[in-house]
Amino acid sequence: MDKKEYYRKIPKINNTSITKSLSFLDKKYVWHPYTQMQNWNKQDNAIITHGEGFYLVSENGKKYLDGIANMWCSVWGYSSNPVIEAIRRQFQELPHSTLFGLGNKPSILLATKLLKLAKGMNKIFYSDNGSTAMEVALKIAVQYWKNKQFPKKNRLLSLENGYHGDTIATMSIGYVDRYFNPYKSLLIRTYRAPAPSSFENDLYNVLTDSEIVDICLEKTENILQKNSKHIAGLVMESGAQIAGGVSIYPKNYQKRISELCKKYDVLLILDEIATGFGRLGNMIEYLSQSSKPDIVCYGKALNGGYFPIAVTLTTDEIYNKFLGEYDENKQLFHGHTFTGHPAGCAACIVNLEMYEKRNLIQQIRDNSKHIKKRLKVLEDYKSVHKIRHKGLLVGVELAREYKMSPVKRKKQSLSFIDGVDLSNYIMKESLKRGVLLRSLGNIVTLIPPLAMPRNQLDILIDTIFDIIKAIDEK
Numbered sequence: 029m030d031k032k033e034y035y036r037k038i039p040k041i042n043n044t045s046i047t048k049s050l051s052f053l054d055k056k057y058v059w060h061p062y063t064q065m066q067n068w069n070k071q072d073n074a075i076i077t078h079g080e081g082f083y084l085v086s087e088n089g090k091k092y093l094d095g096i097a098n099m100w101c102s103v104w105g106y107s108s109n110p111v112i113e114a115i116r117r118q119f120q121e122l123p124h125s126t127l128f129g130l131g132n133k134p135s136i137l138l139a140t141k142l143l144k145l146a147k148g149m150n151k152i153f154y155s156d157n158g159s160t161a162m163e164v165a166l167k168i169a170v171q172y173w174k175n176k177q178f179p180k181k182n183r184l185l186s187l188e189n190g191y192h193g194d195t196i197a198t199m200s201i202g203y204v205d206r207y208f209n210p211y212k213s214l215l216i217r218t219y220r221a222p223a224p225s226s227f228e229n230d231l232y233n234v235l236t237d238s239e240i241v242d243i244c245l246e247k248t249e250n251i252l253q254k255n256s257k258h259i260a261g262l263v264m265e266s267g268a269q270i271a272g273g274v275s276i277y278p279k280n281y282q283k284r285i286s287e288l289c290k291k292y293d294v295l296l297i298l299d300e301i302a303t304g305f306g307r308l309g310n311m312i313e314y315l316s317q318s319s320k321p322d323i324v325c326y327g328k329a330l331n332g333g334y335f336p337i338a339v340t341l342t343t344d345e346i347y348n349k350f351l352g353e354y355d356e357n358k359q360l361f362h363g364h365t366f367t368g369h370p371a372g373c374a375a376c377i378v379n380l381e382m383y384e385k386r387n388l389i390q391q392i393r394d395n396s397k398h399i400k401k402r403l404k405v406l407e408d409y410k411s412v413h414k415i416r417h418k419g420l421l422v423g424v425e426l427a428r429e430y431k432m433s434p435v436k437r438k439k440q441s442l443s444f445i446d447g448v449d450l451s452n453y454i455m456k457e458s459l460k461r462g463v464l465l466r467s468l469g470n471i472v473t474l475i476p477p478l479a480m481p482r483n484q485l486d487i488l489i490d491t492i493f494d495i496i497k498a499i500d501e502k
């Protein structure tokens with residue numbers, strides 16, 4: 029079938045309810061995530077109708093350059109490309125077929141592709157978002173020990189400032205009081221060890237990276253020494269904690285945690301949902317960290333950012349403990365309606381092929397060097413406390429020094445500007461400048477689509493300079 033014929037076969041959706049223009053009232057029906065709707069309903073919010081390259085375009089025609097990779101997942105931007113084409117093609121061939129009792133081709137092909145990349149992993153379980161991929165990981169870890177006749181190894185050890193999603197179990201392992209306090213009664217009890225961020229996020233931190241690693245390791249080992257007979261797995265983000273304050277792990281931290289897990293017979297469960305497939309300049313982050321997970325999760329960039337799909341990978345050692353007769357009840361009791369969605373799997377396959385064809389990881393590394401050079405300028409800005417950067421992940425920590433007395437000075441995080449919290453401030457100021465940026469607490473982040481060309485990365489960096497300069501002058 030030639031291209032013209034192919035497009036003729038796709039039904040047009042013009043003049044349907046999807047394309048009709050919106051009234052002011054229509055816009056008030058949607059409840060937005062992490063949003064105070066009382067404020068939202070008073071604002072004139074950008075309603076995005078389409079994309080052009082790496083720009084999102086609103087209903088009134090204003091263009092915004094994407095500096096957040098659509099919540100850290102976009103790779104190739106918004107214009108037509110082979111991944112979108114693969115989704116279209118797959119929808120025409122087989123729009124959905126369940127993995128309950130049946131197989132489908134794209135889910136098998138993706139498994140073979142992914143398991144070649146994720147060295148040491150042997151099996152894949154599909155779900156449809158990062159939080160549920162992590163839930164699956166936790167269920168696998170706990171049931172592994174139960175099936176192995178160690179039912180008391182049923183609790184989890186996680187890191188301070190970790191983030192793994194918003195479902196009940198993932199809130200439990202990534203507990204942040206400010207966000208999750210209302211749901212506390214629903215959460216499970218977990219052990220919690222300090223992470224490098226526990227020290228780095230302190231404005232007065234004077235410890236070196238290697239001192240921070242030693243302290244974290246010592247405290248983690250203490251917990252494992254006392255409690256490993258109750259701990260099924262240690263859960264952590266791989267390479268960096270992003271939501272918990274853009275904290276990039278110091279050298280050897282993850283490697284040594286991995287060694288500790290082996291020493292105390294505790295599974296290492298890595299979350300590469302935000303850091304896998306290029307964000308930190310590596311395809312598979314745990315390999316570059318010389319760590320050996322027993323379970324690892326991917327989502328976000330895995331499919332280019334076009335389809336809700338995520339995966340939990342594990343080893344044969346773990347998988348084999350789930351084998352037995354039906355009435356032994358050793359099987360994994362987990363499944364979603366859209367598990368292994370053929371169009372999502374097709375998107376991932378073509379996305380990963382494009383990484384190879386376009387040598388994306390090398391492009392990310394080259395752009396990362398460029399960004400590093402450009403960010404140096406920020407060292408002279410008076411509101412900038414620290415710059416955190418690896419690959420295409422940037423966090424600019426804002427703080428200011430105040431004179432308490434002629435001899436005494438105090439540093440304070442800049443989490444509010446003109447009485448508005450930094451996150452809303454940065455969003456508004458960036459949108460005004462035709463760019464989409466966000467912040468986390470007092471950290472302005474730059475998390476662009478992974479294939480964004482250098483001239484557009486420069487626009488994002490210039491905008492950050494401009495906004496922080498304006499903050500300096502306040």
Ligand SMILES: Cc1ncc(COP(=O)(O)O)c(C=O)c1O
Nearest residue numbers: 157158159191192193299301302
């Ligand atoms: C490290 C990490 N894990 C898990 C998740 C949850 O993924 P999702 O939002 O797809 O549920 C996120 C989301 O930002 C994340 O950054």
